[in-house]
Amino acid sequence: MTLSRIRIMFEPVIRRCLHLYWRFARGMTFGVRALVFDAQGRVFLVKHSYVEGWHLPGGGVEVGETALDALRRELHEEGNIALDGQPVLHGVYFNRHVSRRDHVVVYIVREFDQPAKPLPNREIIDCGFFDQKALPDGTTIGTRRRIGEAVQGEPISPDWR
Template sequence: MAVTTTMQRLRICLEPALRQLFHFYWRFARGMTLGVRAVVLDGENRVFLIKHSYVSGWHLPGGGVETGETLREALKRELAEEGRIELVGEPALFGVYLNSHVSRRDHVAVYVVRHFSQDRKPAPNREIIDCGFFETQALPPDTTTGTRLRIAEVIENKPQIRTWR
């Protein structure tokens, strides 16, 4: 338990510097960064969230779009990698957001996924330390603000805020 707490503290301390380092690299490797995230909803309208090893809080699954990859391909890959989720039907593009707290060059496409299969919950690994489906009215306390806003926009039909926050 003490090792976990120490690692969490270290991650929290290093997180801002690591984020800046990654985005400094991406500024030269990619002119603009583009990512995908998914609001994955099961038959009971519970939302799938993930917890990364390298950033704090619970997030929607997703990640960066690689060179030569479509948004849908990136979404499909990220859902499989992070949640063992396989798209069964077409995801619905919900919106595109400017993620300006990370970089003025970062954009995130958000999809709503209702048609999928998941053979089992994935085991924790170096990137994803936990994941699961949660009632939208009982999200984990450390669910990020951006994640909470996207869920409210989708589930409660709240007006879209086009910046990630």
């Protein structure tokens, strides 16, 4: 059985376990994600080891951490990306597909430094910059919608999906 097949089988169980833990540890889950665009207008995406598909980089805001601190940390951890300028708030989304308590803040990042592409690790198995019109197979619906909002001026939805 391939790693991809195993991940698909266990993704719902892993997600439910994590959200059960977060429900008691946090009360509400609050995350950040970034639309990181390079000079050629390509968008940075990541592929996690524990969920299927290509996603915008980001993650949970920890207790005592600001959304911008979490964004800086997640970009460094997932993409070896350091912010050079101030990110721009794009939108706040209710992610009811994950939980009735999950919200995600999305920022647009255009000023950054990435000295080298990070090596695959336990969490991020692949990442890279992709042309907006040629996103990799498996790019999630929410990711595609956020890109459409930022690039093509589609209406910003209050929901992640």
